[in-house]
Amino acid sequence: MLYDIPSTPTLSFIVVYGSLIFEPNDADPTDHKYFDAEYIMVNGGYVEIGTEDYPFSSKLTITMHGSESNPYIPTYGNKVLAVRFGQLEMHGMPRSHVWTDLKSTAVAGATSITLNDVTGLMLDWQIGEEIVIASTDYTGKHAEQRKITGVTMRGTNPVITFDEPLEWEHFAMTQTFGADTIDMRAEVGLLSRNVVYRGDPETSFTNQYGAHIMLHSPGDESVVGRIENCEFYDVGQAFKLGRYPIHFHMIGTV
Secondary structure (H helix, E strand, C coil), rough: CEEECCCCCCEEEEEEEEEECCCCCCCCCCEEEEEEEEEEECCEEEEEECCCCCCCEEEEEEEEECCCCCCCCCECCEEEEEECEEEEEEECCCCCEEEEEEEEECCCCEEEECCCCCCCCCCCCCCCCCEEEECCCCCCCCCEEEEEEEEEEECCCCCCCCCCCCCCEEEEEEEEEEEEEEEEEEEEECCCEEEEEEEECCCCHHHCCCCEEEEEECCCCCEEEEEECEECCCCEEEECCCCCCCCECCCCCC
16 A cells, blocks of 8 residues: 555554555655554554665654553554564655754853854754753753754854753863863754654653554564654653563564
8 A cells, every 4th residue: 555645534453464655755855744543563564664775755744542541452562553574664864963962062041052063064954843952960851852943054063043042051061181081062963853653642741651663573583674764752651561662572683
């Protein structure tokens, strides 16, 4: 089945024995398709969202629905994309930079940050995308997520602006201790990707019960899963053993 429509209603149970292929819109990278389901079971089948050679070129959001009380697929659970004796290909578009750090300290109240030298490779971060700035104090919860409102100096030391001021200072300096010199800089990561796999935004965060992906068959090299350049949001199921965002479960060589 070739998926080439803008959106679906929330589908109950999808079983893939053959192929489920999501078609990108190569002519329009801003084209956004939506796919909603409660269960996707790949049973000896093939799911393709781009390939290694031809990543998915437009936008796709897959949203999984359900709650802890919904029926379980044995082993795989619910609110799940499950792969058994099958193949999963998820390839979003590569980005110029996914993880960098600060050039200078960002003080509390700042509405912009300056990134370290990007060595002449043009930064491709866009307005509307989201970044995270790591904590540099004693509390990891002081990492801050912001939506980009502007980007300048893309080829040298990019300046990223955002509307909401920073709540905390994010340190960036080189420090010397005796004979040792250490670069101490807050990391900055790009969170946004064109392919998104997520739990439903209405209940996932509130109930701590998001979507997950499980790849499992009896350790005989019969499962293939390749996932890159994708965004996972509202995923993982709290207090449930083995319900990680992505779980390669006892499948042999990985």
